[in-house]
Amino acid sequence: MNFVHVGLALAGVAAVAIPIIIHLLFRQRRKPIDWGAMRFLLEAYRRSRHRMRLEQWLLLAIRCLVLALLGLALARPLLSDSALPLGPGSRVVYLVVDNGLASTVTDGQNQSALQRHVQEASQIISSLKASDRVALVSAARPIEALVDPPAVDHAAVLANLTELKASHTPTDIDAALSRVRESISLRESDPSPVFVYLLSDFYAGSADLTRPLAARFIDDKRNVKLIASQPATAPVANVQVVSIDSKRRVALAGATDLSGQFTVHLRRVGDVSEEALSTVRLNAEPLPSPDPISVRWARGQSEAAVDMRLDLRGVDPGEVIVTAAIDRDALAADNARYNVLEVRDVLRVAVLDRREFGRPGDLASFPSGSWFRRALDPGSGSQISVTDIDPASIDRAAMRRLQAAVLTRPDLVTEDGWRVLREFVDGGGMLWIEPAEQDRVATWTDRATTALELNWRWAREAANVGEDDSGVALADEQPKSDLLSLLGSELTDLTKPVRVLRTLPVEEGVEEDSIVLRLADGTPWMMWMTAGGSSRGGLIVYLSSAAHLDWTTLPAKPFMVALVHEVVRQGVGHAHEQRELSPGDAIAGGLPLGAASLVGPGGTRLTVLTRDGAATLDRPISQAGVYEVLDERSASLGRIGVNVEPDAGRTEALGAAQVNEWLGASGSWQWLDTNDSAAALAGETTWGEISLALLLTALALALLETLLARWFSHGLRRDLETGGLDTDRYSLASTFATEGRPA
Amino acid sequence: MPDTSLQTDDYLSPATLARMGAFELRARMVVEGIRSGMHESPYYGFSVEFAQHRQYVQGDDIRHLDWKVFGRSDKLYLKQYEQETNLDVVLLVDSSGSMRFGTYEATIEDGSKRIWRKFDHATALGAAVSFLALQQQDRVGMVVFADGVRSLVNRSSAQGHWRQIVSALNTHPVEEQTSIGRCVDQALGKVTNRVLFVIISDFFDDLDQIRSAMARVRHRGHDLILLQVLDRQEMRFDFRTPAPFEGMELEGKLNLDPRSLRQAYLEILSEHCKSLEKLARGFHFDYQRIDTHDSIGPVLSHFLARRMAQGRRGRG
Structure with missing residues (x-):
């Protein structure tokens, strides 16, 4: 038996001595009664001795037991299964x-x-x-x-x-x-x-x-x-497909560029002590699959990358699910990875510029918007469709059809126009902003900062850069930006002839990894940002010089076309990039606007809920695979790939x-x-508590003691017999009074 | 001196008698009580005048055999003559240890409490009975006894003899057991004529010995009155708390819960008293139980009435 309070249990046992001590103390202190009829008392005692002794011992035992039980009950004893009379305690x-x-x-x-x-x-x-x-x-x-x-x-x-x-x-x-x-x-x-x-x-x-x-x-x-x-x-040997990186995030149908190029990254975890062979397959229905590529793992090798190419000729516009898979091994779920490639027939780009009618002047007066139109659509066969929109009357409906917009006259954009631009960006559009060529003191920057929730703080006035009229060249070592990553080693040659004469710089808030181009003096010249930190996509690119020869020689250089095309192509890819989801995710922030549910492998349906403005799923995603995004009318909004976190499949x-x-x-x-x-x-x-049972027993014993004590002293017996206390029932005095006393 | 406005019962009540510190005064109070009730009380002498034949029993004096009856019936009868002389009364007063017991608590003149014991009640009774007998010109003797005879007053009817009796009664009980048989034997040895013995005691003695004593008294042709003095608490035994009880005749000490023993005790005491009374009736002796909390007047009156009735029946 165990006790919750051992001290109380000991006190309960010690309390047994209380009735005995009380008995002894009172015995010592009682004054003797001189009794004349002692011979009869002795005789009565002799006759009743055994009964009285039994009664006294019984009462003493009950009193001691009551105190002991009370002490034990307060100590909260725990009895093992076998000792519990009413069955085992629960575990x-x-x-x-x-x-x-x-x-x-x-x-x-x-x-x-x-x-x-x-x-x-x-x-x-x-x-x-x-x-x-x-x-x-x-x-x-x-x-x-x-x-x-x-x-x-x-x-x-x-x-x-x-x-x-x-x-x-x-x-x-x-x-x-x-x-x-x-x-x-x-x-x-x-x-x-x-x-x-x-x-x-x-x-x-x-x-x-x-x-x-x-x-x-x-x-x-x-x-x-x-x-x-x-x-x-x-450890268990396990090879994982860690990622599929495409050269172009947005592919153009029929393009023969790098749109179909992918790099598949593999990782080997667990037992890497042996040589092994993995075969990588790329699949993008309905496109023909390229030939599988084998990766031979050397002993101790844990990472590998494979370049593979899809032939996008003849592909229809839309989404293509690209799957990279390897042979089955210890874990199946991380043997495949899914990527959604967006294929478009044409990129729709608007130039937000006010057209100046009349004969264009010399190159020095050529407006910025015209340079952009020419750069975006340099000739026949271009897959970029350019439209003009006046910046003072930006049309919401027109903007919805666009993937990118180049804002050359931000000074003409109204507050409502800025709000439309914010919606455009939030919807996955790419917005290229540059200072107006007329800018001396830029007042539009405040409205832009507020509407787009930008962290940038612009300089108030445009200023010439460089110590003389020749301006500043671009830095020889440019940042490794995704937007220009495909230019590769050609970037240095392209940027070298460009001079920058005048800028409206961003003085604060530019993060290092968001810089696309930098001037030779280290000043950021081109940078990008997401609107309001939005998780839905959208991209804002800012070039701090207007495409005007008063500001920079860029429009007249070959880099202009390459820069505009790469930034627009890659920028639109970034802007449309959907956040990759993983099993366990319950946040649906990367889903397209209007998404109401997801339907995954095996018909698993997850409902998109909106709580406090944030989209969440009714339960976390549990399986990797391709999920179709549906709106409220069950119309498809596209597909997304759900890929396992590579670390989940580590088998060391x-x-x-x-x-x-x-x-x-x-x-x-x-x-x-x-x-x-x-x-x-x-x-x-196991242990069960019996405090309540002990308390009830003690109570019952106390009641029994009271009744027995009264019974033994004949009080109760008389009560039962006479219905009241008749003290004279055995009294000789009463007998004498009735028999012998004269009237 | 006692208040003259007192009634007879007041004179003879323990409350009044206990107030008298000196035994002499107490005896006087008893006498005053008897006198004040004389004109209306049926107090008669103890002389019992009747003649009869009694069957001879072994040990009887053959001088009193009625030879005529023997001649006619061939049976031996003693011829008992009418006695013209007064009766001799011998009081036997128990002064054993148990007579010290008492629970009646009286307030005496100085305001202090005094316990009225069984022995006090017995001596008051003795003084009263002896006074009544002397009033009838009877000779009165007295024996104070316990385990044996402690003091003795010879029979006499002389004037002033009552003072001797009272003086002898002015004693205290001793821590001795009661031995009625021995005392009666000693008293019988001192009398030759017919005597009325009056034993005033609690009779806490062996019933067999008492029976033997009664038989001897009857055998000698004497008469006997048993006045059993008991305290009311002895007859009720209604103690409520456990306590040690100590015997007054050196029986020892006993720790007990009186409530648990009350029934058995009262049954035994009741049995003893009933047996005693039955014994007395069996020998045609008078028996009277007296509560020390009651006045002795009514008891005396009742006793004498019964005694008178018996005398008349005997003469008739």
Whole structure:
């Protein structure tokens, strides 16, 4: 027997002495009564001695017992199963099952780690008694409490367990244990012993040992026993498709440029000690697949990249799902990766410039808008369609049909116009802004900053750059910007002839990685930004000189056409870029406007909810694959690829010592007996509290003592016999009075 | 001196008698009580005048055999003559340890409390009975006894003899057991003529010994009156709290809860008293139980009335 308060139990036992002490003290202090009829008293005592002694011992025993029971009850004793008269006390079992991507690793019998863990969990449940309660938590991110609070309906828990499927997400053991810890702390008053089973193979994808566990059971006042399954001892070789990078984010149908070029990155994790061979296949229905490419892994090699090309000739405009896949290995989910390639027949670009009618003057007076028109559409066969829009009357409907817009006269844009431009950017458009060639003092910058929620702070006045009229050249070493990445080594040659004479610079707020071009003096000349930090896409590019020869020699140089085309092509790709989703994601920020649901592999449907202005999914994505985005009328808005996080599929074995040290931060863990999963339960004695029973017994005994004491002193007996206290019933005086006294 | 406005019962009540510190005064109070009630009380002498035949029993003096009856019936009868002389009365007053017991608490003149004991009640009774007998010109003797005879007053009807009796009664009980048989034997040894013995005691003695004593008294042709003096608490035994009880005749100490023993005790005491009374009736002796919390007047009156009725029946 254990006690919650041992001190009170000892006090209860000591209290047994109280009636005896009281008896002895009063015995000493009582004054003797001289009694004449002692011979009759002695005779009465002789006759009643045995009965009286029995009565006195019985009363003393009951009184002592009452005090002892009260003390024991207050000490809250705990009795083991076998000692409990009314059956065993209940236990609480938490089952934390790793169903992350790494749990799909199969063994020699083609049984996955998850299937093995489910079997172990089922064995544990089947060994429980009916009064035991079970909770079930799946540890794949985001963790899910499938059964909590703990329930006695073992069949329901088993049903949840057998339906548990592997997720394509990493395992978050820390979050799962924290959930268990929270559940335990909510039931602190429950004295039942708690068993926490953590069933995982502890591959690198299941446990990030670099982050210490936050879930703490060490300080728990309750009797919590922690049991973890044995970590896998050997790493498992696994090759992953980590990414597919396309040269052009937006492909033009029939183009023969770099639109169809892709780089597939591979990673080998787990056992890399042996040579291996992987075959990479690229597929983009209905386009013909290029020939597979084999990657021969050398010993110790863990990364590889493969360039592959799709023939986009004859492809219709729309979305093409590009899938890079390798042969089946230990983990299937990370053997493929999905990318959505946007194919357009033409790019629609507007030049937001006020047309000046009449004969154009010499090149020096050539307006900025004209330079852009020529650069965008240099001749026949161009796949860029250019339209003109007056900046003072920007039409919302017209803007919707565009993919990009070049604003050469921001000084003419009204406040409403800025709002339309903001909507255009938020809708995935690319906006190129440059100062108006007429600008001396720029007043439009404030309106632009407000409307587009830009962090940039422009200089108020345009200023000449350089110490003489020749201006400043562009820097020889330009930043590695994605917008100009395809120019490669040609960039230096193209930028060399360009001189910059005048700029309206951005003085603050330019982040280093957003700089596209830089002047020789280091001043950012071209930069980009997303509007208001929007996650929906959209891109704003700013060139701090107007395309006018008073500002720069760029329009008259070959770099003008290359710059405009690359920035527009790549910029539109960036602007339309959808955020890549992963299993476990519940945030739908990267989805197109109007998205109402997602339909994934096997017809899995996820509903898009809008809460506090943010789009979320009704439940996290669990499977990788291609998902179709539907609007409220179930019309398709396009498709997106959901790809696993590569780290989720890491199959390096972490080792028992490391896992033990990692788990040890949260409490004292013991390994699960692989032969008998329920061994820890069988060896444990459970305890039930019997305070209430003891209190009731003490109360009943106290009542019994009162009745017996009264019965033994004949008070109760007389009450029962006469219905009242008749003190003269045995009195000789009354007899004498009635018999012998004269009238 | 007692208040003259007192009634007879007042004179003879324990409350009044206990107020008299000196025994002499108490005896006088008893006498005053008897006198004040004389004109209306049926107090008669103890002389019992009747003649009869009694069957001979072994040990009787054969000088009194009626030979005529023997001649006619061939049976031995003693011839008992009418006695013209007065009756001799011998009082036997118990002064054993148990007679010290009392629970009646009276307030005496100085305001202090005084316990009225069984022995006080017995001596008051003795003084009253002896006074009544002397008033009838009877000779009165007295024995104060416990385990044996402690003091003795020879029979006499002389003037002033009552003072001797009262003086002898002015003593205290001793821590001795009651031995009525021995005392009666000693008293019988000192009388030759017919005597009325009056034993005033609680009779906390062995019933067999009492029976033997009665038989001897009857055998000698004497008469006997048993006045059993008991305290009311002895007859009720209604103690409420556990306490040690200590015997007054060196029986020792006993720790007990009186409530648990009350029934058994009262049954035994009741049985003893009923047996005693039955014994007395069996020998045609008078028996009277007296509560120390009651006045002795009504008891005396009742007793003498019964005694008178018996005398008449005997003469008739």
